[in-house]
Amino acid sequence: xxxxxxxxxxxxxxxxxxxxxxxxxxxxxxxxxxxxxxxxxxxxxxxxxxxxxxxxxxxxxxxxxxxxxxxxxxxxxxxxxxxxxxxxxxxxxxxxxxxxxxxxxxxxxxxxxxxxxxxxxxxxxxxxxxxxxxxxxxxxxxxxxxxxxxxxxxxxxxxxxxxxxxxxxxxxxxxxxxxxxxxxxxxxxxxxxxxxxxxxxxxxxxxxxxxxxxxxxxxxxxxxxxxxxxxxxxxxxxxxxxxxxxxxxxxxxxxxxxxxxxxxxxxxxxxxxxxxxxxxxxxxxxxxxxxxxxxxxxxxxxxxxxxxxxxxxxxxxxxxxxxxxxxxxxxxxxxxxxxxxxxxxxxxxxxxxxxxxxxxxxxxxxxxxxxxxxxxxxxxxxxxxxxxxxxxxxxxxxxxxxxxxxxxxxxxxxxxxxxxxxxxxxxxxxxxxxxxxxxxxxxxxxxxxxxxxxxxxxxxxxxxxxxxxxxxxxxxxxxxxxxxxxxxxxxxxxxxxxxxxxxxxxxxxxxxxxxxxxxxxxxxxxxxxxxxxxxxxxxxxxxxxxxxxxxxxxxxxxxxxxxxxxxxxxxxxxxxxxxxxxxxxxxxxxxxxxxxxxxxxxxxxxxxxxxxxxxxxxxxxxxxxxxxxxxxxxxxxxxxxxxxxxxxxxxxxxxxxxxxxxxxxxxxxxxxxxxxxxxxxxxxxxxxxxxxxxxxxxxxxxxxxxxxxxxxxxxx
Ligand code: CA
Numbered sequence: 144x145x146x147x148x149x150x151x152x153x154x155x156x157x158x159x160x161x162x163x164x165x166x167x168x169x170x171x172x173x174x175x176x177x178x179x180x181x182x183x184x185x186x187x188x189x190x191x192x193x194x195x196x197x198x199x200x201x202x203x204x205x206x207x208x209x210x211x212x213x214x215x216x217x218x219x220x221x222x223x224x225x226x227x228x229x230x231x232x233x234x235x236x237x238x239x240x241x242x243x244x245x246x247x248x249x250x251x252x253x254x255x256x257x258x259x260x261x262x263x264x265x266x267x268x269x270x271x272x273x274x275x276x277x278x279x280x281x282x283x284x285x286x287x288x289x290x291x292x293x294x295x296x297x298x299x300x301x302x303x304x305x306x307x308x309x310x311x312x313x314x315x316x317x318x319x320x321x322x323x324x325x326x327x328x329x330x331x332x333x334x335x336x337x338x339x340x341x342x343x344x345x346x347x348x349x350x351x352x353x354x355x356x357x358x359x360x361x362x363x364x365x366x367x368x369x370x371x372x373x374x375x376x377x378x379x380x381x382x383x384x385x386x387x388x389x390x391x392x393x394x395x396x397x398x399x400x401x402x403x404x405x406x407x408x409x410x411x412x413x414x415x416x417x418x419x420x421x422x423x424x425x426x427x428x429x430x431x432x433x434x435x436x437x438x439x440x441x442x443x444x445x446x447x448x449x450x451x452x453x454x455x456x457x458x459x460x461x462x463x464x465x466x467x468x469x470x471x472x473x474x475x476x477x478x479x480x481x482x483x484x485x486x487x488x489x490x491x492x493x494x495x496x497x498x499x500x501x502x503x504x505x506x507x508x509x510x511x512x513x514x515x516x517x518x519x520x521x522x523x524x525x526x527x528x529x530x531x532x533x534x535x536x537x538x539x540x541x542x543x544x545x546x547x548x549x550x551x552x553x554x555x556x557x558x559x560x561x562x563x564x565x566x567x568x569x570x571x572x573x574x575x576x577x578x579x580x581x582x583x584x585x586x587x588x589x590x591x592x593x594x595x596x597x598x599x600x601x602x603x604x605x606x607x608x609x610x611x612x613x614x615x616x617x618x619x620x621x622x623x624x625x626x627x628x629x630x631x632x633x634x635x636x637x638x639x640x641x642x643x644x645x646x647x648x649x650x651x652x653x654x655x656x657x658x659x660x661x662x663x664x665x666x667x668x669x670x671x672x673x674x675x676x677x678x679x680x681x682x683x684x685x686x687x688x689x690x691x692x693x694x695x696x697x698x699x700x701x702x703x704x705x706x707x708x709x710x711x712x713x714x715x716x717x718x719x720x721x722x723x724x725x726x727x728x729x730x731x732x733x734x735x736x737x738x739x740x741x742x743x744x745x746x747x748x749x750x751x752x753x754x755x756x757x758x759x760x761x762x763x764x765x766x767x768x769x770x771x772x773x774x775x776x777x778x779x780x781x782x783x784x785x786x787x788x789x790x791x792x793x794x795x796x797x798x799x800x801x802x803x804x805x806x807x808x809x810x811x812x813x814x815x816x817x818x819x820x821x822x823x824x825x826x827x828x829x830x831x832x833x834x835x836x837x838x839x840x841x842x843x844x845x846x847x848x849x850x851x852x853x854x855x856x857x858x859x
Contacts, residue, residue: 183246185295187342191418198244198694201292201337202565205416206483209567210654211695215702217657220738221671221681227703227740228266232259234731236792237690237711240292241337241565241651242733243300244696244705248314251707252290253731255281256304260317263705264698266735270317272302272310280306282823283331283597285353285781286713287792291412291563291691296340296365303334303347309363311345321368325349330356330405331597336412341423341456344371348410348425353474355431355600358408362459372459376427376447377406389461398441404594406438407431408448412478412563415496416456420511423456424483424496428476433557434602435472436546437592444469449477451498453513463513467500469536472544473526473586474557474601475502480565480651482575483510486634497633499566499577501559504530504537507633519636521629522560522581525553545586550607552623556584558647558714565651565692567660572630572674574639576660579629580647582714583620584608589777595828599781606776610721610785612849618857621722628652628662630677640677646722648714650706651692661704663689665724669706669734685734686747688715688726704736711792716782719790721854729792758803760846761839771840774833778825787844788854793821797845808838 185199193204195213202209216224232238232253242251249263258272281288284305294301299320300312307326312319325347326332331354338347344362352358358376363369375386378394380402385391397406413426430438430448439445449468454461468475477500486495486507496510503524507516515535527537542548554560564578587607594600611617626647630639650663654674663669665688671681688710695704709731710719719726728747763771775787782793789795801807810816812834815824825834 184297185245186297187418196697197246198242198696199295200243201241201294201339202415202480203694205341205418207415207480208482208484208570209565209652209692210569212656213695213697213702214655214657216655216659216704216738218659218673218680221657221659223738224671224681224704224736225740226683226742226744227735227737228742229735229744230259230261230266230268230733231745232707232709232731232733234709235729236709236731237287237289237715238707238709238731239289239335239563239691239712240707241692242694242705242707243293243295244694245295245314247698249705249733250293250295250300250314251733252292252302254288254709256290256302258293258300258302258312258317261733263696263703266733272312272317272319274302274304274308274310274322276304277306278821279818280328281333282818282821283351283354284333284335285350286335287711287716288821289335289711291335292337294338294340294345296343296345299365301338301340301345301365303336303338305333305335307332307334307349309338309345309347309368311365311368323363323368325361332356339414339416340365341416344456346414346423346456350409350411350428352407352409352428352431353599353601355405355594355596356407356409357402357405358410358428360410360425362456374425374454374459374461376408376410376425376452377445378402393446396444396446398439398443401439401445404431404438404600410478413481415481415483417483417494417510420494421455422453422462422510424481424510425452425454426476426478426481426498427452428478429474430471432592432594432600432602433472433474434546434588434592435470435544436588437602439470442470445471449475449500449502451477451481451496451508451513453510465506465508465513465515465535467498467504467506468502473502473553475555476500476559479559479561479563482566482568484568484570488516488634495633497568497575499561499575499579499631501555501562502526503555503560505575505631505633505636507636517636521577521631521638522579523554524560546588550585550587550604552583553586554581554583556582556608558582558584562648564649564690567652567654569654569674571656571658573632573634574630574674575633576652576654577629577631578649578652578662579627581623581625582647583623598823598828599778604777605780606773609772609776612786612847614853614857621857624722626665628660628672628677630660630674642672642677642679646724648690648712650689653693653695653704655695661693661706663691663693663706663708665689665710665726667724667726669693683736686727686744687729687732688724701737706734708732708734710790713781715790715792717780717784719792720784720788720795721786723854755798755800757845758842761842763836763839767836768840768843770833771836771838774829775837775840778829779837786849787841788849796841802838802841802845805835805838809834812837
C-alpha cells in the first residue's frame, strides 16, 4: 500500500513540530473517524471524548457545560497563578469570543471577524485571516461589531461573519476553503454567534430581530459549504405556503399580519447537542417588533419566539419545543446559553436541559421530551409571579404588558437577568454558575410606531427609559443596576452562594475540577472563586473590562487558563459612558495564565485626550430640544449612549467635531457619510429638522452639568 501524506501533515511539518507521525497508510476521510483521529482531525468522537488537552467546541463539549476536569490549578495552588503570555488583538471594541484550542493551536476571533491562530503555548501568531466584512451591513447589528468565536471540524476552522457569511478555513494555514452567504441582504440580518458542527454539518443562525427579520437556523455541509437544511423559527406569510407542518402549527399561534415585519425569533447564540438522543437544541430570540400588541394584535403564544426548540441535526426536522415566554413582548429572548446534564431529581436520574434566559427564571426541562420539570426566578422579577408547575407557563403580573399602562420600572429589562455571557455547570458541585444581573427598564408603547426596514423596530418607546437628569434620582436608579456571580442549585432551585460585582455585564464563566470558578468582570479584573463557597481566591487586573468566557487546556501536562478581554456589547454601548466601571484603554487582548508565571501586561497608553471646546448652545425652543431628545433616545441612544455620553467605544457625540457643524452633522446622520464605518444612514427615517433637533439636544447635553465628573461621582 502506498503512503499518503495528507495536506494536514504537510502544513503540520512546515508550521511546527508535530508530536506524532504524520504519515498514514490510508488517506483520512472525514467519515473515517479512526483514520481521522490519527491525524489530529476533529471528529464527533473527538468532541464527545472531550480530551481536556484542548477546548474543541464552543461550550467545550456538546453538552456545553463549560466545565473542565483539569485540576492542576486548584484552590490550593491558584495563588501561584500568573500571566504567562498575552496577545494584543489590535482592537478597541467588544471581544466576546471563546477561544478554541486544538493540537496546540488557539483560534480566536476579534472585532470585524478577524480570525487569529496562535501557538497556544507561546502566544506567537501562526496566521491571521481577515474576511473583510461589509461594515455597512454591520451597522444593522444591534450590539457592537462582536463575534463569539469559531468552530473546528475535520481539518477546518469555521467562522461566521457579521455580514452573514460562513467561511471554512484550513486550520493549519488559514487558507480559505469556501466562503458562502447565509442571508438575504435586503433584510438586516447579522451574525455574532459561534457555529457548532454536528455530524459533519456546520450549524449557524443569525440576529436582527430588533430591526425586523424572520429568524432561522441553517446547516451546511462542512466539506462543501452546501446548505443541507434550514429551520425557520417563526412562520412566514401563509399566502406563500408554509415550508412544513411545523410552520403551519406555529402559525396558529399568531394573529394579524405578523409576517410583515418578519416576526423575529432569531437564533443568534445558543445551541447544544445530545449525541445519544440525536437532538440539536436551539435557543430562539424575541419578536419583531418587541411589542406584541403590534406584532400579533389578537395575542397568541407566537411560536417559537423565546423557546428552546429540539430538532434532528440531519434534517432540521422539529421534535419538541418549550416556550419560556409565551407572547413575548419585552425582548425576553431564550437565546441564552443552554446546558445539558443528568440530574438526580426525586430519586430518578433525568436527562435535562437548563437555561437562565433573559426573563429571570431558571428552567430545568426534560431534554428527551421537552416536558417542564421546574423553574424559579434567580433574580427579582416583576413581569410574572412564578411559573405554574402544572402548565409550565408563567403567571404574569397585572400591567406587565405595558400597552395602555402608565410606564413603570420593570425587571428584568431588555438586557436580561442573564444575557449571552456563558454560564457553567460543575458535575463536581452540582451547581450552575450564572453571570446574573439586574437591569431594570421602563417599558412603554410607541404610539406612532411605523415599521422601517433596516432600523430598530421595537414598537416600544425607548425614550421612556431615559435616565434621570438630577443627581439623587440618577444615583437611586444606579443602585438598582446590579451584577453578580450566582451559584445556583438546579435540583432545589435555590442559590448556593453569590458574589456581588460592582455592576452588570460581567464575563462568561468556566468551572474546573480544581474546585474553581473563573470569571472576568466589567471592572477590568479576572478572578477565581472557590466553587463551593464563592470565596474569591485569586484576582488579576486586566486593564480592560471582560465580557467573554474563559477556557482551560493542557500542554505537556501543564494547565493553562485563557481569557479574551475587550469591553463591549449592547450594555456598554448604551450605558458604558454613564455607568463607568474603571475599564481603561479598550485593548482587545488574549491573556493566558499558568502556575508560577510572572509576565505583565504592556503599559497602558497615556490618557492624554484633551477635551475639545464645548460646542455653543443652539438657539432653539424647548420644544425643539424635547423633540431632539426623544428622537435621540429612540434612534441614537442604543449605540451612542444615554444622555449622549458614550463609553468611548464609538464616538462620544458631545465631543465629536461634527457636532459643531450643521453641514457635517447632516452629511453623516441623514447623508450616510460614515456608513462604511458602521454608522447607519438615518435619512430614511429622520428628516433634516429632526436631525438638527438631535444636534441641538446633544449640544445641550454637552453644556449640562452631567459630564465625566458627574458620572464618576455617581459611581462612588
Ligand atoms: Ca433582542
